[in-house]
Amino acid sequence: MHYISCSQCGKLVEIKSQYMVFCPECKRKMANSYPEWSKRHPGQDFAAYLSEVAVSETALKGVREQRRIGRAIVRGRAARRALVALGIAVVVTVLGIGGYWGWQRYNRSASIKALLNKAWQVSYYEDLGATVKFPFPLEKESAFTVDTLQRENDRLTGDSLQRQVVLGAVSRRWAEPGTVSVTASRIDYEPDFGVDRDMATRQILQTMLQENGLQGFEFFRNDYSIPNIEARSLSGSYLLGVEAFEFRALMAQYGHTVWYFMVAYPRSKPEGLLVAERFFKGILIDRQLRSPSDYKAE
Template sequence: MHYLKCGHCGMHSALKSEYVTFCDHCSKKLPVTFAAWQARHPEGSFDTFSREAGISEEQYQAAIRKSQHWIFNLRQKAALITVVVIFAACGTLGAWYGPGLIRMLGKPAVSPAMLETSGWRTFRGNVLRLQTPVSLSPVSRNDMPNVRLKAFAGGGKAEGLEISMQEAIFLSESHIELDPASKEVADALAQQAGVSQFSYNEKRIVLNGSPAIWQQGSYVLNHSAPMEFSSLVVVKGGIRVQVLITHQGNDSTGRRVAEEVLKSAQMN
């Protein structure tokens, strides 16, 4: 069997008979047919035409293997690019949260007055809305290739806790998996300079019918300051959102405030 390459789609069609005229794949006319070839070679046979115009079975199989190898490599490269983009975004996430972790050093305990939720305000992001005891203001972020970042933060030394939200929009991804996303943001926090003894637990919850992951953990900052954090991670299509609340370790009021903030979260 011999095969003829289509000039339109580049695929090969089997030369099963002298009447093969159209491509098996795109249905367009092949660049040469036996009838047209025979008009120029009146003494030529179909076998001669097949050998001259087409490729052999061995050559065809080799071309198939080469094409499959190219597609496999292309998919590998695409997967690698996706991983690099996600991990780079995690690195950016760490660069953003790092200063917040450092600023928590030496903060006072959270005031019980902060538990009075009647004075809380609503913050609405692109994906999530929640109630917070402090205002969240935009923080300047530098976008990365294929990743658009939006960050907001509130709180400080006087409040005894910090609340942060970051939205990472992956322009080249139409869907992000929740479990890897939650692990990546936790890993980014654990790898910050000065952070040690990092540990956390997580549980899956549901927000308006959408799955989310709630993380609670602790770490030691600069080998001397015990800290705690609560984190909520959600994904929507190609967008990943994390709400992070940090406060001093063993601060029961800070823990309760963090819980109330995350419990108030709803999908838009």
């Protein structure tokens, strides 16, 4: 089964057939139904529509599971447990999540529905070494530096032999009050040290959560398929003040380079999952990588 967010009322509804035009919830004609979508995409079949616009039942079950976890966190019943992370990926997660502090200064009038209905453009970012599909350009983050990541990595590994040397780091981000935050990052490591994706977060996680004002941070990981690229997906939830958020993330590795992509959104707006799934489907990793020194000065 597949679901879409009604263009009229914004509710997630099951797609019963390719001929479905009216929303079963609000009874109005949907602008993002397959018949309407096919007018804008001549020659594309129903399978292409589902891949581009809809969210699968499997993904939706993941959202419901995260809500269950979130409710336990809010009630204070989620037990603290040792987390095993994907190495420096947790650093990127928390750095990206921290940007939500700025949302509290705005009137959250934007909508995820409007974001989904915009034309999504394909863009190649040479510094990231990746192609992404999104309606707006991702802006470079100046706070995301080699020194910052190296300090956090050293705090994570301590004096152990797991220490990794960061050679290059770049991150781009887009965020709109009331909708989603999208982060795309690339990290290059010293080849002699390799890349350990399963470092424990014993020294860094709690400190970073406190510094960013986050509570109840939980996440889970799964394998993810990208042709010829090692990849893993993350899904999780957290509290920022009194507001609950969920996120979906994707980590890909090729050689000694790691890419990290994340989409975070308010739990009150589950249609944010549609943005995440659509964003992840448009990612293409460039295996002909430039050296970190080539983009460091840009």
